[in-house]
Amino acid sequence: MNHFTLRDFAITVGSLVIITVAIAVTQHRTLPFTLLAVSQAPPVSVPSTHVTTTLSDVHAPDGTRKLTMKRVTLTATESAYVVTTSDISGANRTVLYQTVLPVSDDLILPPNSWSPDNKFVFVKITSPQGLSVQVFQSNGEAFGDGQPAVDVSQIFHEKLPDVALRDVTGWDDPSLLHVMTYAADKSIGFSYWFDMWGRNFIELAHR
Amino acid sequence: MKQKKRTKRTHIPWILVAFLLTGFIIVVVALYMLLFRVDGTAYCANSISCVNDLTGSFQPGKTSTFMGERVALPSSLTNLQKSSRVLGETTAVKHIYVDLSTQTLTAYEGSNVAMSFPIASGRWHPTPTGDFHIWIKLRYTHMEGGDQADGTYYNLYNVPYTMFFYNDQVPKSAGFSLHGAYWHNNFGHPMSHGCVNIRPEDAGKLFDWADPVTATTTTYATADHPGTLVTITGETPDE
Known part of the structure; x- marks a missing residue:
């Protein structure tokens, strides 16, 4: 007859503790909205044994430039993203944004990323916490306040606390982002313009 | 007497x-x-300019305005080249389909898809539905309309790759067209005053592909060289 010894008990408990700690560590993550300035963030190192996947290119409307995103699988639970702009040929590449996201999150290049004058691009990050929308200057330069990007979603939550961000679809003009919302009762809400210069939201008239 | x-x-x-x-x-x-x-x-898509500018010519030095903002014509659109197509290059029947529900355009050559891309149809005025024919192709044109009072006024010079279409219910004078749009980038969603807006890169490809073959800055469809059939269906989403 086998007896469960004190040694067996210690091994079992120890294993459970290790597994629990490992799960806790992998589940802990920073907010997906945290940005690393290009100048501050260390380059994301890509082990050569990992698969590099170019996920998407989005052309500027006039076809002269493109926005490119590369995703590198780091582990089973995390991927690194690098977003760049370049000429349509791939020359004159500029890194706009680098980040590491858990698999529950996704970085998307919308089809209407580019402002019609090619001055700005926006990306979307989806996560269980919601939608994050970041606007960059396509030349990689910081904005006047020294920030590398404008966090449209953060400003939205500050200025329109009674509605929820549904989507940002594109540029209604060179500096106006088209923003769609949910009302407080979860029905489709009004659409807004986000004014890049004034950093404010303008409610749109319905058709 | x-x-x-x-x-x-x-x-x-x-x-x-x-x-x-x-x-x-x-x-x-x-x-x-x-x-x-x-x-x-x-009755006129561009309520002020209608179909007044049929020269097809580039107008240098003009400043465009859209919703209260000045808009610059991208430099890539200042010198549009003539089509390299020739008459009789293809005999397959061409047909353009615009689906307002999905805001997409699909161009067929026979049964093959020649190209497909998102468009932006009427938001401030409905885009008409039905079967139409292209009656004129303009390398550039001027479009002006909207209303200053509600902030929708626009005055756009050098609108690229315009193809006006018509049928028995929608006359040529109504000025509905497929055309490139360089002042916004919200394709896949209704944006216009009735016309079918297309990304300039896509509009150029469609312009060169569609009939009649473009010979100069202005090309009229004729009985011998009719314009491509355009079918517009669906319901514009309420956004």
């Missing part, structure tokens, strides 16, 4: 004359409105 026979004159009361005249004017006005109205609303 014979008395001169007086011819009897029929006197029409003035009130009857006025009534008949008024009725005639009403009928004429109603016929005019019937011929030129589109879906019971304004």
Whole structure:
């Protein structure tokens, strides 16, 4: 007859503790909205044994430039993203944004990323916490306040606390982002313009 | 002495004359409105410019305005080249389909898809549905319309790759067209005053592909070289 010894008990408990700690560590993550300035963030190192996947290119409307995103699988639970702009040929590449996201999150290049004058691009990050929308200057330069990007979603939550961000679809003009919302009762809400210069939201008239 | 026979004159009361005249004017006005109205609303897509600029020529030095902002023509659109296509290059039947529900355009050559891409149809005025033919292709044109009062006014020079279309219900004078749009980038969503807006990169490809083959800055469809059929269906999403 086998007896469960004190040694067996210690091994079992120890294993459970290790597994629990490992799960806790992998589940802990920073907010997906945290940005690393290009100048501050260390380059994301890509082990050569990992698969590099170019996920998407989005052309500027006039076809002269493109926005490119590369995703590198780091582990089973995390991927690194690098977003760049370049000429349509791939020359004159500029890194706009680098980040590491858990698999529950996704970085998307919308089809209407580019402002019609090619001055700005926006990306979307989806996560269980919601939608994050970041606007960059396509030349990689910081904005006047020294920030590398404008966090449209953060400003939205500050200025329109009674509605929820549904989507940002594109540029209604060179500096106006088209923003769609949910009302407080979860029905489709009004659409807004986000004014890049004034950093404010303008409610749109319905058709 | 014979008395001169007086011819009897029929006197029409003035009130009857006025009534008949008024009725005639009403009928004429109603016929005019019937011929030129589109879906019971304004009859010209670009309410100010309509189809006034058919030169197809580039206008240098002009400043465009869209919703209160100046808009610059991208440098890549300042020198559009003539098409390299020739007559008789292909015999497959060409057909353009615009689906307002999905905001997409698909161009067919026979049964093959030649190209497909998102568009932006009417937000401030509905894009008409039905079967149409392209009647003129313009390398550049001027479009002006909207309303200053509600902030929708626009005055856009050098609109690239314009193809006006028409049918029996939507006359040429109504000025609906497929054209490139360089002042916004929200394709896949309704944006226009009735026209079908297309990304300039896509509009250029469609312009070169569609009939009639473009010979100069302005090309009219003829009986020998008819314009490509355009079918517009669906319902614009309420966004």
